[in-house]
Amino acid sequence: MVLEERMKFQDMGLHPSIAKALQKMNFETPTEIQAAAIPVAIQGKDILGSAQTGTGKTAAFAIPLVQRLIENPEATALVLLPTRELAQQVEQVIRDLTFFARDIRSVSLIGGVSMVPQFKLLRMNPRIVVATPGRLIDHLERGSVSLAKTDYLVLDEADRMLDMGFAPQLREIVQRLPEKRQNLLFSATFPSTLIKLVREFMEEPTRISVKAEQVSPDRIKQKVLEVKQDQKAQTLLQEIDTRQGTLLVFVRTQRNTEKIGNFLVDSGCEVSIIHGGRSQAQRSRALQQFRDGLTRILVATDVAARGLDVPHVEHVVNYDLPEVPEDYVHRIGRTGRNGRSGEAVSFVTPGDRGQWRIIERLMNPHLKPRDESRFQSDRSLNKEPSKRTPFGAKKGGPGGPKTGGFKGGGLKSGPKKFDKGPRRDSQNEKRSFGGRPEATAPARFGGRRPSKSQGSRA
Numbered sequence: 001m002v003l004e005e006r007m008k009f010q011d012m013g014l015h016p017s018i019a020k021a022l023q024k025m026n027f028e029t030p031t032e033i034q035a036a037a038i039p040v041a042i043q044g045k046d047i048l049g050s051a052q053t054g055t056g057k058t059a060a061f062a063i064p065l066v067q068r069l070i071e072n073p074e075a076t077a078l079v080l081l082p083t084r085e086l087a088q089q090v091e092q093v094i095r096d097l098t099f100f101a102r103d104i105r106s107v108s109l110i111g112g113v114s115m116v117p118q119f120k121l122l123r124m125n126p127r128i129v130v131a132t133p134g135r136l137i138d139h140l141e142r143g144s145v146s147l148a149k150t151d152y153l154v155l156d157e158a159d160r161m162l163d164m165g166f167a168p169q170l171r172e173i174v175q176r177l178p179e180k181r182q183n184l185l186f187s188a189t190f191p192s193t194l195i196k197l198v199r200e201f202m203e204e205p206t207r208i209s210v211k212a213e214q215v216s217p218d219r220i221k222q223k224v225l226e227v228k229q230d231q232k233a234q235t236l237l238q239e240i241d242t243r244q245g246t247l248l249v250f251v252r253t254q255r256n257t258e259k260i261g262n263f264l265v266d267s268g269c270e271v272s273i274i275h276g277g278r279s280q281a282q283r284s285r286a287l288q289q290f291r292d293g294l295t296r297i298l299v300a301t302d303v304a305a306r307g308l309d310v311p312h313v314e315h316v317v318n319y320d321l322p323e324v325p326e327d328y329v330h331r332i333g334r335t336g337r338n339g340r341s342g343e344a345v346s347f348v349t350p351g352d353r354g355q356w357r358i359i360e361r362l363m364n365p366h367l368k369p370r371d372e373s374r375f376q377s378d379r380s381l382n383k384e385p386s387k388r389t390p391f392g393a394k395k396g397g398p399g400g401p402k403t404g405g406f407k408g409g410g411l412k413s414g415p416k417k418f419d420k421g422p423r424r425d426s427q428n429e430k431r432s433f434g435g436r437p438e439a440t441a442p443a444r445f446g447g448r449r450p451s452k453s454q455g456s457r458a
């Protein structure tokens with residue numbers, strides 16, 4: 001859709017309190033997903049939205065939600081998100097939108113924090129409940145919240161919720177909702193499990209799709225560094241030293257996120273650490289410090305970082321490769337936003353070569369088999385360096401990592417996993433480190449732990 005043709009907020013018939021709030025938020029022009037979704041949702045239709053974070057999708061469902069609640073003074077809404085941070089982020093947007101409609105109160109029911117303040121807020125009859133599935137079920141079982149009169153349901157990041165093993169919780173929650181309600185579902189991808197779920201509880205929704213996050217490969221300088229496992233930490237320091245601006249460092253496990261974060265702090269860096277094993281207060285503080293520019297580096301696990309609105313990242317470092325190849329796109333998409341340039345660097349160890357090959361093929365579908373076999377036959381990571389290193393990489397300094405540019409192809413990708421089985425990262429995490437899974441809720445509610453085939457993450 002061309003920008004000039006887009007519907008304006010003024011043309012949407014929004015309640016004056018919302019229009020005023022949008023002004024206060026400096027939202028002048030609707031984004032593509034907002035222009036498409038708001039009028040449809042205001043008409044009361046179900047929406048199946050394909051959009052990622054960064055497209056403005058929060059306001060795309062929150063604006064019509066608030067409008068409908070203002071129009072129907074008895075109505076209430078439930079918004080479900082996979083992680084605590086997302087829930088808090090979304091509740092903040094709702095608070096901003098209802099700034100001039102004070103009688104519409106919201107509450108966020110998230111794990112990792114005391115339930116007591118949540119009980120108190122629930123007694124004040126909030127019109128909007130923003131929740132992660134596990135904590136919501138806990139409240140339902142205690143009878144502190146009832147969904148029997150919920151008129152609107154929003155499921156955001158639905159694919160992530162399924163990925164995290166929340167399908168049983170979602171079904172249970174949906175069963176407790178009235179049959180007659182409006183459903184707004186947003187997801188970056190639509191795997192078959194999600195389509196099945198959608199068929200169960202939505203009828204003929206309006207499909208709205210906006211292009212993936214505006215990740216411009218041309219604007220992101222992608223680099224690959226061949227490193228041995230024990231070189232990674234020092235290489236990270238070197239990368240930090242040679243770069244200017246903020247960095248988002250992705251690490252696979254909670255324990256290593258902590259370890260690397262502390263290593264950087266000991267090396268004199270200003271660092272925020274975020275992963276699901278930290279308390280909610282720690283996570284919020286870390287994120288705020290990074291947002292406010294008080295720390296330069298954010299070290300995070302994939303899931304903790306997903307969907308977070310952190311606009312000013314100049315460099316993405318894949319300290320560990322993502323377990324799911326499509327996450328590579330999401331990760332590097334944290335930089336190079338809004339027409340700005342950015343850089344991404346990936347550390348590839350000898351053991352990562354298979355995974356990296358898949359990522360590379362995903363990013364560059366036109367890669368010739370010859371190039372792949374060159375990669376496969378390359379032994380330079382372990383033994384004598386060959387003349388041609390993977391991905392057309394050039395050799396780095398003596399003993400140092402080898403670097404290579406990325407022959408970036410299109411970024412269009414479908415969901416694809418390294419193995420055909422379920423995602424195993426959290427399970428690996430539990431096995432190797434005895435760490436807590438990162439998901440906020442399911443494991444804590446006796447009998448509600450996701451099945452083995454559905455690892456939980458947050």
Ligand code: AMP
Nearest residue numbers: 027028029030031053054055056057058
């Ligand atoms: P989201 O995809 O909902 O996480 O939004 C991404 C970012 O875009 C957030 O920082 C929003 O505050 C911002 N945003 C969303 N809609 C608009 C808009 N219409 N005008 C300006 N900024 C917006």
